[in-house]
Amino acid sequence: MPRFACNDDVRIAFEDLGGEGGDPLLLVMGLGASRFWWPGGLVAELVRRGFHVVAYDHRDAGQSTYLPDRREGAPVAALLRHAPPAYSAEDLTDDAIAVLDALGWGRAHLFGHSMGGLVAQRIAIRHPHRVHTLATSSAVPSDVKGLRVLRYLRVASLVRFARLRHPETPQGDLALAVAVARVMAAPGQDVDEGDVREFVEEEAAHQVTSFRDRNAQSRQIGAKWHGGPLAGITAPTLVLHGLRDPLLRVSAARDIAAAVPGARLRALPGVGHFLVGDVWAAYADELRALADRVDGRSATLCED
Numbered sequence: 001m002p003r004f005a006c007n008d009d010v011r012i013a014f015e016d017l018g019g020e021g022g023d024p025l026l027l028v029m030g031l032g033a034s035r036f037w038w039p040g041g042l043v044a045e046l047v048r049r050g051f052h053v054v055a056y057d058h059r060d061a062g063q064s065t066y067l068p069d070r071r072e073g074a075p076v077a078a079l080l081r082h083a084p085p086a087y088s089a090e091d092l093t094d095d096a097i098a099v100l101d102a103l104g105w106g107r108a109h110l111f112g113h114s115m116g117g118l119v120a121q122r123i124a125i126r127h128p129h130r131v132h133t134l135a136t137s138s139a140v141p142s143d144v145k146g147l148r149v150l151r152y153l154r155v156a157s158l159v160r161f162a163r164l165r166h167p168e169t170p171q172g173d174l175a176l177a178v179a180v181a182r183v184m185a186a187p188g189q190d191v192d193e194g195d196v197r198e199f200v201e202e203e204a205a206h207q208v209t210s211f212r213d214r215n216a217q218s219r220q221i222g223a224k225w226h227g228g229p230l231a232g233i234t235a236p237t238l239v240l241h242g243l244r245d246p247l248l249r250v251s252a253a254r255d256i257a258a259a260v261p262g263a264r265l266r267a268l269p270g271v272g273h274f275l276v277g278d279v280w281a282a283y284a285d286e287l288r289a290l291a292d293r294v295d296g297r298s299a300t301l302c303e304d
Contacts, residue, residue: 030114034062242271
């Protein structure tokens, strides 16, 4: 069952996924996705490596507060919009801190995927004293704003996303989730209903369909950042990225690693944007190794 943290009048849903007594690890999910999109197999790998794992829903996703609805248009268009945003990127970072406060965690390790990786970077910049380590996967650099983000995106995948149309029925939700996963998977990677059924059934059980809500996604992506640069991150940092990511170019990961002092880059061959089972153990091993280096970090850039 979820618990709720409060950031002013916004309620943020979060869930303890296991490993009590281990090292505190907060999972930060991507655009429009609820906490249910974290694969249970990956969470189990993290718990086995000694982490106490908690995931939460951003505002405008999952079971957290949705802001008053207004016509926002396509999410990418939010990068062009000059109208005042519904909230700031700082608000998104403070939502995560509200979760840490509710848990009684003074500090935590952060692992953010996709837009969650972007938010995690900003948490580490805005709240450095609350972050043990930072790990991102398939994320864009926090320093890049507005239309400059487009240089990291693969336009063909954005077009495929825009064309997805499925009825708002249980079977339609499952078909849409499969289609979304296939857009994010590495080329030639086999993705079927079994890879997303867990997420879809959990969301249905909790009456959640935020991955369909483009207005909410536009509000998230339209949140503007006014904080400091990546160079200000002091937490030991790991940057993960799939070399076959069909959505984000690997140059995004290279630029994050180059900007964050002492960051380590691991680019994985054959890996896409979707968190398939093939990467769970490797990612969990990397996060464990990062946590173990808290007191003795070194500046290393490496690629497979």
